[in-house]
Each structure stands twice: as C-alpha cells, then as structure tokens.
Amino acid sequence: MHYVAHRLFAAHDRALAATLAHQLALKLGEDQVFLPFCDTDEEDLVADTKGRRLFELDRDRLRRIRALVAIVHGPSPDDGVCMEVGYAAALGAPVILLTTDFQDYSTTLHSPHTVFPDPLLDALATHIVRVPRLGTPTKQPAATRFADFAARNHAQTEHAVQACVDAVLRLPARPDAPPRSSRDDARTVFAEPSPYASPHAPFPGLTAATGHAVRVPARFAAADPITAARHDWTSALRSTRIVVDASGPETPPGAALLIGAACATGQPVAMYLPHAAYTHAAGREPNHRNLMIQYSVNAALHTPGEVTAWIGG
Structure with a gap:
C-alpha cells in the first residue's frame, strides 16, 4: 500500500x-x-x-x-x-x-x-x-x-x-522492518519545545521536578542541522517518554513528527497546549489540534504543573 x-x-x-x-x-x-x-x-x-x-x-x-x-x-x-x-x-x-x-x-x-x-x-x-x-x-x-x-x-x-x-x-523492494531502538534503562524524557513559543516553557527545570534526565533537541543550533536532526530522532525514540510543546498556529513540524513516531511504536507521548484553538467541521466533533495529532497523543496538558506530573507519573 x-x-x-x-x-x-x-x-x-x-x-x-x-x-x-x-x-x-x-x-x-x-x-x-x-x-x-x-x-x-x-x-x-x-x-x-x-x-x-x-x-x-x-x-x-x-x-x-x-x-x-x-x-x-x-x-x-x-x-x-x-x-x-x-x-x-x-x-x-x-x-x-x-x-x-x-x-x-x-x-x-x-x-x-x-x-x-x-x-x-x-x-x-x-x-x-x-x-x-x-x-x-x-x-x-x-x-x-x-x-x-x-x-x-x-x-x-x-x-x-x-x-x-x-x-x-525506483524504490527497491522494502526490506524487513529494522529492529526498533530499545528504550534507555534510565528514566529519560525528550522535551521538544515549540519554535513559536518564547521562552521555551515549560521544559526548563524538569529534571529536578520529575527525576527524569531531560533531553532537548540540538538541530536548531547545530553546524550540521541534518546530522543533528538524526541524533535528535534517535535520542527521542530511545527516551522513556516524549513531551512536545504543540503551541503555534498548528502543531510544529518536529512535534508532529515525534508524535507520529511515538504513536507507531507505542511510546508514551504528551503534548503541552496552554492555549487551545478549536476547529469545527460538519459532522465532526471539535478538534483542538489536527485530528491525527489529537488522537495520537496519550495526554493533552495545559499547564507546566500538568507536564511535570505527567512526566513523573
């Protein structure tokens, strides 16, 4: 298909x-x-x-x-x-x-x-x-x-x-799916900020509050952004949990990519959305983000305290 x-x-x-x-x-x-x-x-x-x-x-x-x-x-x-x-x-x-x-x-x-x-x-x-x-x-x-x-x-x-x-x-015959990256033994959370939010709350200070090691993306400040992006991808998929800031006119691309990956692999993922904006279409329930985002995440969090509690839960 x-x-x-x-x-x-x-x-x-x-x-x-x-x-x-x-x-x-x-x-x-x-x-x-x-x-x-x-x-x-x-x-x-x-x-x-x-x-x-x-x-x-x-x-x-x-x-x-x-x-x-x-x-x-x-x-x-x-x-x-x-x-x-x-x-x-x-x-x-x-x-x-x-x-x-x-x-x-x-x-x-x-x-x-x-x-x-x-x-x-x-x-x-x-x-x-x-x-x-x-x-x-x-x-x-x-x-x-x-x-x-x-x-x-x-x-x-x-x-x-x-x-x-x-x-x-021109695509070659698809090989068997590669083995999935194993999760780290330590408690880790990958925290993807929104490029539309300033400052990048609520992620600073989460380490002490949750007992998790917090990983953040490196690609936006890297001399080689594509290599750094591949590292971010691996780091996120190996983490115990992923939390993304979904703030913006729509969910930022990086956040949406990681939500899709987590949905595919069963990895816990939550989105932080302090200011929801609803969309309405005939016959459809209101959605506070794109429906592929809304139904992929394990939780929608609206305050920094909820983010901390979800990560530590």
Missing part, C-alpha cells in the same frame, strides 16, 4: 494529491494506493466521533504501508502530514517528500540551508522531489498573461507529480 499524505483543508491541495494518487494507480494498481479524505469518504462519513474514526482509518493504513508519499509546502508544514511522516519513518517505511516550494530555510542568517523549515523532515526523507520553478511560457497568441501564468504553474505541478511517480517506481 502506497499512502499519499496531503493537507486536507483546501481544494487545490486535495486536487494535487488526487492527481498524484491517480498517476501512481496507473502504474501500481488502484488497490495499491491510499488517498486520505477520498478513501475514508470524509465528506459523507457518519460516525459518533467522526474525527476519531477518520484517525483510526488512516492509522490502519499507515500500519501496513509499502511507502509514504507526502506533499509538503511552505514554512508551516501541515501537522497531520508530519504526523504521518513520523509514523512511517518510525516503522522503517520509505518516505518520499514532494515540494514545489522555492524557498530554502535556515535557523540563522549564515547557517546551512535545508529544504524544509525543520531539518528533521530533511533527515527522515528517503528521497526529496523538489520542483521549485515554473514551467516554460506557453506563448499562445490568444492567451492573456494570466492564462499563461496558470499554464506555467500547471506544468510545474505536472512535472512534480511525474518526478514523484518515477521516484516511487
């Missing part, structure tokens, strides 16, 4: 994902491609807790995927997509990331650039398909400049889709 992960909340994102899924299905067969929203019948599904049911349907496909193909754009990658990437990567499935974003990212003016705003996304990708430039002008005599610009954008996305299909077809 090849899982196409994409932002659900805008028609153009769903259309791009559907085009990609269609092209993959032509090569692999329709039964070998899963497209969320489409294949979970999201618009018409009726369930007592629709958001949870959608999460369960997507998670069931993630458990048995051959590869994950994720569409990732912009400085605030979709948190549901990042959760799915983290889940797949933790299980050892190949992860192909598709982007038409023409920006690079760095943590300081002179630090190394990465394709994505959080270098952990770069580090987890098996392959990155990047098509950052428009297609060539069509030069149709009757076209307005706007029609020509639209055609150049369509050509760009068509090129990106084809390059992504080619990357999937």
